[in-house]
Amino acid sequence: MTSDTRWLLPDGIDExxxxxxxxxxxxxxxxxxxxxxxxxRYVIPPLVEFTDSLLVGLGxxxxxxxxxxxxxxxxxxxxxxxxxTPQAARIDAHSLGEPGIxxxxxxxxxxxxxxxSVMAGRSPIQLGxxxxxxxxxxADLEVVELLLALLDQCQLQSHHLPITLDIxxxxxxxxxxxxxxxxxxAGAQVFDALQxxxxxxxxxxxxxxxxxxxxxxxxxxxxxxxxDILSRAxxxxxxxxxxxxxxxxxxxxxxxxxxxxxxxxxYIDLAELRGFRYHTGLVFAAYxxxxxxxxxxxxxxxxxxxxxxxxxxxxxxxCDLKALSSAAVARxxxxxxxxxxxxxxxxxxxxxxxxxxxxxxVVRALQGQHDxxxxxxxxxxxxxxxxxxx
Amino acid sequence: MTSDTRWLLPDGIDExxxxxxxxxxxxxxxxxxxxxxxxxRYVIPPLVEFTDSLLVGLGxxxxxxxxxxxxxxxxxxxxxxxxxTPQAARIDAHSLGEPGIxxxxxxxxxxxxxxxSVMAGRSPIQLGxxxxxxxxxxADLEVVELLLALLDQCQLQSHHLPITLDIxxxxxxxxxxxxxxxxxxAGAQVFDALQxxxxxxxxxxxxxxxxxxxxxxxxxxxxxxxxDILSRAxxxxxxxxxxxxxxxxxxxxxxxxxxxxxxxxxYIDLAELRGFRYHTGLVFAAYxxxxxxxxxxxxxxxxxxxxxxxxxxxxxxxCDLKALSSAAVARxxxxxxxxxxxxxxxxxxxxxxxxxxxxxxVVRALQGQHDxxxxxxxxxxxxxxxxxxx
Numbered sequence: 090m091t092s093d094t095r096w097l098l099p100d101g102i103d104e105x106x107x108x109x110x111x112x113x114x115x116x117x118x119x120x121x122x123x124x125x126x127x128x129x130r131y132v133i134p135p136l137v138e139f140t141d142s143l144l145v146g147l148g149x150x151x152x153x154x155x156x157x158x159x160x161x162x163x164x165x166x167x168x169x170x171x172x173x174t175p176q177a178a179r180i181d182a183h184s185l186g187e188p189g190i191x192x193x194x195x196x197x198x199x200x201x202x203x204x205x206s207v208m209a210g211r212s213p214i215q216l217g218x219x220x221x222x223x224x225x226x227x228a229d230l231e232v233v234e235l236l237l238a239l240l241d242q243c244q245l246q247s248h249h250l251p252i253t254l255d256i257x258x259x260x261x262x263x264x265x266x267x268x269x270x271x272x273x274x275a276g277a278q279v280f281d282a283l284q285x286x287x288x289x290x291x292x293x294x295x296x297x298x299x300x301x302x303x304x305x306x307x308x309x310x311x312x313x314x315x316x317d318i319l320s321r322a323x324x325x326x327x328x329x330x331x332x333x334x335x336x337x338x339x340x341x342x343x344x345x346x347x348x349x350x351x352x353x354x355x356y357i358d359l360a361e362l363r364g365f366r367y368h369t370g371l372v373f374a375a376y377x378x379x380x381x382x383x384x385x386x387x388x389x390x391x392x393x394x395x396x397x398x399x400x401x402x403x404x405x406x407x408c409d410l411k412a413l414s415s416a417a418v419a420r421x422x423x424x425x426x427x428x429x430x431x432x433x434x435x436x437x438x439x440x441x442x443x444x445x446x447x448x449x450x451v452v453r454a455l456q457g458q459h460d461x462x463x464x465x466x467x468x469x470x471x472x473x474x475x476x477x478x479x
Numbered sequence: 480m481t482s483d484t485r486w487l488l489p490d491g492i493d494e495x496x497x498x499x500x501x502x503x504x505x506x507x508x509x510x511x512x513x514x515x516x517x518x519x520r521y522v523i524p525p526l527v528e529f530t531d532s533l534l535v536g537l538g539x540x541x542x543x544x545x546x547x548x549x550x551x552x553x554x555x556x557x558x559x560x561x562x563x564t565p566q567a568a569r570i571d572a573h574s575l576g577e578p579g580i581x582x583x584x585x586x587x588x589x590x591x592x593x594x595x596s597v598m599a600g601r602s603p604i605q606l607g608x609x610x611x612x613x614x615x616x617x618a619d620l621e622v623v624e625l626l627l628a629l630l631d632q633c634q635l636q637s638h639h640l641p642i643t644l645d646i647x648x649x650x651x652x653x654x655x656x657x658x659x660x661x662x663x664x665a666g667a668q669v670f671d672a673l674q675x676x677x678x679x680x681x682x683x684x685x686x687x688x689x690x691x692x693x694x695x696x697x698x699x700x701x702x703x704x705x706x707d708i709l710s711r712a713x714x715x716x717x718x719x720x721x722x723x724x725x726x727x728x729x730x731x732x733x734x735x736x737x738x739x740x741x742x743x744x745x746y747i748d749l750a751e752l753r754g755f756r757y758h759t760g761l762v763f764a765a766y767x768x769x770x771x772x773x774x775x776x777x778x779x780x781x782x783x784x785x786x787x788x789x790x791x792x793x794x795x796x797x798c799d800l801k802a803l804s805s806a807a808v809a810r811x812x813x814x815x816x817x818x819x820x821x822x823x824x825x826x827x828x829x830x831x832x833x834x835x836x837x838x839x840x841v842v843r844a845l846q847g848q849h850d851x852x853x854x855x856x857x858x859x860x861x862x863x864x865x866x867x868x869x
Contacts, residue, residue, distance in 0.1 A: 096572075096787050097529070098525055098529075098532070099527070099529060099553060099555075099557060100553065102526075102527060104522065104523065104524050104525050104570060104574060105523035106522060106570070107522060109523075110523045113523060114511070114521055118508065123835075126835040126838075126839070126840055127841065127843075128816065128840050128841070128843075128850055128852070130497035131500045131501055131504055132495060132497060132500045133494065133500045133503060133604075134494050135488055135492045135493060135494050135602060136492075136602050137489070137492060137546075137559075138489070138492070139487070139489055156548050156551075156557075157548060158547060158548040161546075161593055162489065162592075162593060163489060163490065165489075167546075169559060180494060180496070182486075183486040184486070184496060189848060189850075189851070190845055190848065192842070193497075198588065202550075203551055203552060212526050214523075220845075227845050228845055231843055345823070348823065349823075397486050398486075433738065433739075435739075438739065449516070450516055451517065451518070452517065453617075453621055455613045455621065456580075456615070456617065458579060460518055460579075460580065460582075462518075
């Protein structure tokens, strides 16, 4: 590498320069404050952990996504977090260990060994909120509504982009698969084919299953569209009690959202299984018009705490602040920039402190040069320092 | 690993639970806002880079401190940032490439392969401010005063701990070493011995040097104490123009700080060379009474941008938010926690939104249970929702 190429960043790794960095920071504070006002307490999970901790339970799917290296102190393998959800689950299950319901939120850099999609970066700044210790659709509804509230917050700063909420339920697929009594490997193949919505890949696996289940799994891939699809799902799966309960859960959430957030478009996809295999129930994703990929993803992932000695119901979501900030616009800093001459006058020091306290940016004119962002300066008139246009 | 030990974090790696995490977040915002009010623009450098970029120039000293792994996409070696200063220098030199003076600040997790001191963690949350494009003591004074202002800010939140500012100047050592005309290796041995303040290690190296220089280097190790030590330094090094200029620079800063910040104790140590070999001029560290290690460190590191094609004067400092927050106390959240029943009443939704906007934390009573932090709840009286103690 020479000085011409030495500054090159790895593919998918970016740095944020002042304007974008300010947008991300504004959004970060707004969203974390909003989570706090809903009772979600902020935690800071570690940047790295032993892969033994990071990749057990709900983390097992993250294996290939995680960058690993040997810990010089212990000789064991460490990994940089690829997803903070498993860390929050560990904090709930082990570090806090509270009885009852625990709400947590977090924000921080994560790292992916390969991008998760064509347009995705490899180092999302993940912000998320999770609720532990509560089963049932109440908690699912709360996190979905919190997500919608966060999207509203970041849209206040820009034109309002229509929101689409994509809802699925892993429980329906799981219930059908349980009936099929196939090997874990065959089950994983069905999961992968469904996830990629690939009918050609699905056909050979389904051919080995009982006809009735194969037909239902095939039809599952067609169960997507507006919420009225749920009645078709009931016709198809009506005889299956577990699947029916899942459909009821989806219907309850849909009805509440339609009632409270009539401006949000809802799209049902009962074959949608999200990115990670750790989900166990209702799953969801939010889209903003004009942005191709989901701006936030979430869902239920019960019992992952069991690997840390404490099984807990769990649901939550996470978004990438970098991606989301491209939809939001940084709050304009209306307060101005002031250039200040360098002198030892104590009255000037006091004036500068006051201006900064009032929200103005006050920059020293080092080497006698005004910072180009400054539109005003301080001048001494009749023994008093006054602002004057530059 | 079993469920009993699986949650163990690597030595020196910690997670911050709600109370400490809130303290760090409050401090982070306060300090970044203060940097902004001085004209320092926030940037977000990448979490990882190719080691070719991360470890050239001023980064070369960070080699052993950096955790490295192979990039699956390029096959090249990447490293997790151990220090964000080199990243800020690259952003100034290459990505921004602005003429004149550039002020930048940043905050983020870093990772060290081994702890830098006995008590230090391996994943500091580094917050720093840097100024590029300005030589001379004006810029050094600005960053030292910004650091003192930040320490004042975090102390507002706790009892005021006396501050000691430790000041040195790498230029004096460098000037004496240049005269000695010894090999780079021998120079590095002198540097290491000086840094460890180890007279036994120093003696054999000095024995090979011209007597006059050896004597001055030995005496350098004794030049520490209150600012009046500077006159002894002038007597010792008066005949050396480069060393004299360095002493003048230190004296100018000391005089300004004594004048503007009479409550700050100043300690001079002309053999203090900081942790990293990248410094070139004035170096400093801040201590708070009762906290054994420095809470912030900084200094001048001119010309490091040259490896990215643009040599720039540079000075700045960084602190570890985790360490600093142990001295500060989180602002108490005076606004209360309110439990809210789950109903579909639109007037309740509006009331909840208003309370949250007013700064109250409003938590849904999922499964009919009040969050234990809540001291009030909302009850319907005469068709209106009212706050009522729990």
